[in-house]
Ligand SMILES: Nc1ncnc2c1ncn2[C@@H]1O[C@H](COP(=O)(O)OP(=O)(O)O)[C@@H](O)[C@H]1O
């Protein structure tokens with residue numbers, strides 16, 4: 034393999050038997066097979082009143098074989114006698130799909146829909162893909178239609194109904210629900226899944242639920258996690274810990290002898306080598322994001338195709354968060370059969386982000402390729418920059434990744450880094466998101482829930498004081514909290530939008546600029562993935578198509594043009610195809626827009642537009658953007674580069690921008706850090722507007738010395754003179 038075999042690690046060794054609650058290795062009650070979970074009679078599904086389908090029984094056989102089934106009785110016992118239970122188990126042991134069903138069985142939910150209120154079971158997922166995929170699977174397992182008894186809820190998409198008893202939802206959505214229903218009264222049991230991920234929302238839910246549990250003795254909490262830091266959860270919640278030993282087969286680990294300079298290239302090469310030299314078994318490759326994954330899929334397919342029938346056929350499937358549900362489901366399809374009978378075996382190759390690390394289990398993986406990177410959020414409170422960075426993973430992540438190779442049989446993991454690097458460079462655990470995020474949104478949410486004393490909030494890992502201070506400061510500049518830290522009326526409305534506070538502010542004030550319709554469209558377009566398609570074989574045509582939408586004043590307005598054109602062309606899929614626009618993304622944007630309109634209506638925020646022929650049409654839109662994003666402004670220095678205002682960070686316009694010149698002042702939507710610092714989605718604004726719209730932020734008495742300050746000083750002088758003349 035061109036890689037020296039270094040050592041053999043049996044992952045079985047990792048499970049510390051002494052700490053495992055005694056396993057009831059005996060049989061389990063087989064009541065489910067007869068369909069009598071809640072008294073529906075043999076063979077009758079009591080949720081629907083219909084006989085179970087053939088498919089139900091087929092899946093049931095597989096389900097009963099999952100490790101959690103062997104501890105079902107024990108789990109139910111611990112569950113019944115405790116308010117909180119911590120459950121840890123290897124990925125693939127059946128936690129996410131089975132435990133919520135066990136819980137449903139245990140709490141005896143009324144089967145008539147109108148009695149189901151306050152009876153629901155919630156199961157949180159950090160990732161939207163997982164919430165969607167798992168709920169579909171569980172609906173299938175329970176032989177019900179998705180959206181009825183089993184549903185899911187992710188930001189901007191609710192697939193549940195009055196009949197729903199089990200809802201998979203992102204942790205962020207449960208947090209939003211807690212804003213209007215602080216005691217989460219519609220739930221009888223809350224399952225916080227993938228707790229080891231330590232996402233921002235899950236961490237906040239930890240602290241929140243601890244309070245809710247004392248106020249609601251009838252509520253139960255199950256915290257589920259992969260085998261990481263379990264004892265930390267146990268002591269934080271002061272609850273019993275139950276372990277489900279997985280059935281992990283030994284995994285051989287290989288390291289490269291030398292560091293790889295291009296991990297993408299190395300990953301593709303390794304996959305092709307596995308396919309040509311290794312025994313049958315599917316491959317899982319970890320990469321960092323959509324573009325890279327699509328690129329790798331194409332290259333692998335092409336390289337294998339070139340080899341002709343010397344090697345077996347491959348099915349290369351991508352997996353990342355913005356993939357459509359139909360594409361996501363492909364990861365569960367079997368490997369392709371050999372082209373000829375007795376020909377070389379086919380192989381499935383899944384190329385995934387770290388979603389496949391613990392969130393989704395793919396059976397049949399025997400080989401894992403781990404380049405050692407993942408996109409991670411990082412936040413620097415000093416310069417207030419939050420960005421997604423491709424960063425080295427932790428040892429714990431590397432361990433999880435290699436474990437994916439040993440789910441169904443002994444496997445191999447190829448780490449595309451040296452053993453020395455693994456030992457010396459990788460940190461033991463990934464830092465919780467709480468410690469590396471901008472907390473403005475979290476603080477706003479907590480304030481809305483009436484939690485004012487953030488310093489004494491029971492965080493599992495408290496954020497840095499500087500980060501909290503930055504969040505409060507930003508909310509204060511936005512007018513969401515007053516100088517005493519109390520939520521203002523504006524802040525209350527802002528908190529109702531499932532958006533970052535700057536965008537919420539822009540929306541809430543947009544009627545004052547007579548352009549809420551347009552700001553809604555822009556916000557919707559900013560809330561969905563990139564809508565421009567750029568196929569490798571038609572890059573020039575795609576760039577030309579994009580240029581046709583280009584607006585000279587900037588990318589936000591270009592997005593608005595795309596949205597308008599899509600609507601003017603009646604959302605026609607053919608039009609999208611011909612113009613290199615991703616129709617699914619536009620559809621999603623339209624859906625987001627409708628939901629935002631509903632929130633606007635709830636607060637009587639006017640829907641209005643400036644006359645399209647007026648010269649103020651675009652000016653008003655750009656001014657409304659300044660009202661929200663005045664903290665994300667960059668100034669063009671005489672040296673030709675941009676400096677972010679106040680923080681003085683050197684940034685470049687992202688190459689994707691559509692401006693035909695470099696304006697003196699720009700407003701931007703996000704920071705992107707690769708080999709240099711970029712600002713992406715930028716629009717040209719005027720210096721006069723920022724001092725007019727956000728004078729409190731552009732107060733020069735606390736402004737660092739820089740070119741922008743001198744320019745602003747002149748503008749202020751001019752402004753004063755003009756107002757005297759009026
Ligand atoms: N959509 C699906 N299609 C087929 N199998 C699935 C699907 N979702 C989950 N499974 C299977 O269900 C099993 C249990 O998975 P899960 O409950 O997610 O485990 P855990 O949460 O412990 O990691 C795995 O073998 C997985 O492959």
Ligand SMILES: [Mg+2]
Nearest residue numbers: 128129391392
């Ligand atoms: Mg799971």
